[in-house]
Amino acid sequence: MDNSKLKALLENEIKLYEDDGINGWAEADRELCEYLGDEGFSKTILALIAENERLGRFENAYTEWSDKTEWVQASAEPRDLGKHRADVLKARIDQLRAQRDLLLEAAVLDAESIDTIRAECEALRKDGPRLAFLMQDIDGFMSGSLDRYDHTASVMAERENMAEPTPADELEGFRRCIDGAMTKEGQANG
Structure with missing residues (x-):
């Protein structure tokens, strides 16, 4: 018809x-x-x-x-004018998905950062007793017979092909020096 x-x-x-x-x-x-x-x-x-x-x-x-x-x-918004509502909704959903993906990526990075910070905190916790020991008699320790360079040399000996100590080597040597002094004091007091 x-x-x-x-x-x-x-x-x-x-x-x-x-x-x-x-x-x-x-x-x-x-x-x-x-x-x-x-x-x-x-x-x-x-x-x-x-x-x-x-x-x-x-x-x-x-x-x-x-x-x-x-x-x-x-x-x-001005960029939405003249568009069908379905197209505007799709664009907004796509934008939200992109933001979600960025946030998820940032959350993964933050989780990795948290693990790094935890490891750094644990290292600082281990340094706590060393610092307390140093604060008891800082003058006596610094003028004492302990030689941190001997300990730094032992750190370097553990590595191959190292001509000069790195700051990390020196720090580890200093830690070993403190640990040695703490052990000696503990044996003397014990």
């Missing part, structure tokens, strides 16, 4: 009824009935009702979509 032809016939029927009353309507109705054929009027009405119901479901879906996405329209 040609909906445009049916529409034209119905509009003509209405116009003739308005212009000529019942006589005009009867002529237009005859043309409409000829176009629709036997039982065509009833079938056409049922088809239009079915189409109206079908379109009503789309209207309901559109209304629900529109209601639930009104916030997108209300929070539109």
Whole structure:
């Protein structure tokens, strides 16, 4: 069925009824009935009702979509203007996913940083007794017979191909020097 032809016939029927009353309507109705054929009027009405119901479901879906996405329209930014709401939503979701990925990556880095900080704290905890020992008699220790360079040399001997001590070697040598002095004091006091 040609909906445009049916529409034209119905509009003509209405116009003739308005212009000529019942006589005009009867002529237009005859043309409409000829176009629709036997039982065509009833079938056409049922088809239009079915189409109206079908379109009503789309209207309901559109209304629900529109209601639930009104916030997108209300929070539109200049870059969103002229875009379909679905496109704006997709762009925002993509942006949020990218931010989530960056945050997850940062969280992994932070977990690694936490492990590094924990290791540094543990090293500092081990240095705590050494520092306490030094603070008891700093002058006597520094002027004493302990030679941190001997201990630094022992650290270097543990490594191959080292001509000059590194700051880490010197620090480790100094730690060994303190540990040695603490051991000697503990043996003398024990």
